[in-house]
Amino acid sequence: MRKLTTAIAATGLMALGLAVPASAHAAQQGQYCDAEWGSHGRDGNVRAWNGFDCTGTLLGVTPGNDPDWSDGSGPFQGNDWSQPKSVANNGTIGGNDVVAFYLALNYAAEHGYVCLSPYELYADDVTDNRYTSGSVPNHISSHRWVQSTGCAANSWLT
Numbered sequence: 001m002r003k004l005t006t007a008i009a010a011t012g013l014m015a016l017g018l019a020v021p022a023s024a025h026a027a028q029q030g031q032y033c034d035a036e037w038g039s040h041g042r043d044g045n046v047r048a049w050n051g052f053d054c055t056g057t058l059l060g061v062t063p064g065n066d067p068d069w070s071d072g073s074g075p076f077q078g079n080d081w082s083q084p085k086s087v088a089n090n091g092t093i094g095g096n097d098v099v100a101f102y103l104a105l106n107y108a109a110e111h112g113y114v115c116l117s118p119y120e121l122y123a124d125d126v127t128d129n130r131y132t133s134g135s136v137p138n139h140i141s142s143h144r145w146v147q148s149t150g151c152a153a154n155s156w157l158t
Helices: 002-028 031-040 078-082
Strands: 045-049 058-062 086-090 098-102 113-116 142-146
Touching: 031 045, 031 086, 086 098, 086 113
Parallel strands: none
Antiparallel strands: 045 058, 045 086, 098 113, 098 142
């Protein structure tokens, strides 16, 4: 009986040991985006980083729109268009409170876009989503603030 109890206890501890790393990993996903979003709250800005989970270089911050993430002016410039891996919507609630990110310059929706709701807060990996055109967002060429009615059902970043 003692060996059986010891075997059951050992099996339980092994199962627990295997379960802890998996749950610890799940708890870590989004941890940096949670902290980044929380440190700014609803300050009215959109942010983008070149690393997953709001890490790496902060590419830009703005309360406004940017029709060209690759030009030499505005909050996003140069190679910023080719680098975003995570984004945050710290916009205020009401009106144009959704950020629409476009595959093409000048908010050309016909080429594809994705939207980030103010209630989603952030997307810690934009590459696990799709533009409305079906393309995976490996770059963002422009963004603007829109109302939720300006976004298709299949356009929401998660």
